[in-house]
Amino acid sequence: MFKFLTNKPLWVNIVAAFVLAVVLILLVLSSLNFFTKHGRVLRIPAVTGKTYEEAKKSLEQQGFEVVIQDSVYKDTLKPSVVLRQFPDADELVKVNRTVFLTINRTVPPEVVMPNLVGMSFRNAEIVIKQFGFKMGDTSYKPDFTRNTVLNQSVDDKEVQPGTKLPMGTRISLTLSGGPSGIDLAVPDLTGMTFNEAKAKLGMVGISFGSAVYKAGITDSANAFIYDQDPKHLTQDGRVSRIRAGQMIDIWLQAEKPVHDSTAAKPQDDGSSY
Secondary structure, X not given: OXXXXXXXXXXXXXXHHHHHHHHHHHHHHHHHHXXXXXXXXXXXXXXXXOEHHHHHHHHHHOOOEEEEEEEEOOOOOOOOEEEEEEOOOOOEEEOOOEEXXXXXXXXXXXXXXXXXXXXXXXXHXXXXXXXXXXXXXXXXXXXXXXXXXXXXXXXXXXXXXXXXEEOOOEEXXXXXXXXXXXXXXXXXXXXXXXXXXXXXXXXXXXXXXXXXEOOXXXXXXXXXXXXXXXXXXXXOOOEOXXXXXXXXXXXXEOOOOOOOOOOOOOOOHHHOO
């Protein structure tokens, strides 16, 4: 073959090489069109609102690749529903184009519970929405303030700040309703532990004010109350009165105090604790 080429004039070889190059280029271009499906386009179908499985089946049947690009959570929609697609519906694209989907998560993400106690109701409501929770029930309890959050709970159980809860959980709030018009007898807290007194006061809507601890206390919850203000009895031996929502200051020590047996008996037994 080499001898055949050398026997030909130079110009014939040049022409032959040029023709061969043109044929090769045409073959390459035609093969590219075949493999890339040049000129073949499809219209992207609308799959938003469908489940992921429905959307994937519809897209793959028409020659598209499907990739989950992102997932978010909306409790108002069904799990795995397609929220967004890219490219958008009705766009013309080549066959084998990848369609990226954003779907609704099947499991709600967990969110850390903030501390709402002490906030106003308006601020607590804003924070609840910002964290992705929902407002639950609200109830009122006598207190010296008004519309301040006293307790945060889920299903009637108090929730501590930092607890992880599913997004969309309903948070119920106990709010302060201001001092009540109901006149109550001041209970005798002397000899009770802090926890015992707290439970007793909570039942009637009275709360603690300041708490003063003596040195040597290692367990504040089980420290004993040895003095209080206002006191259980007035100087003339009558039971002191207080309104629901008002507070009692207490003094605590490690040892249980001994009751004074010489103290005057109350003259208001019918209204005392």
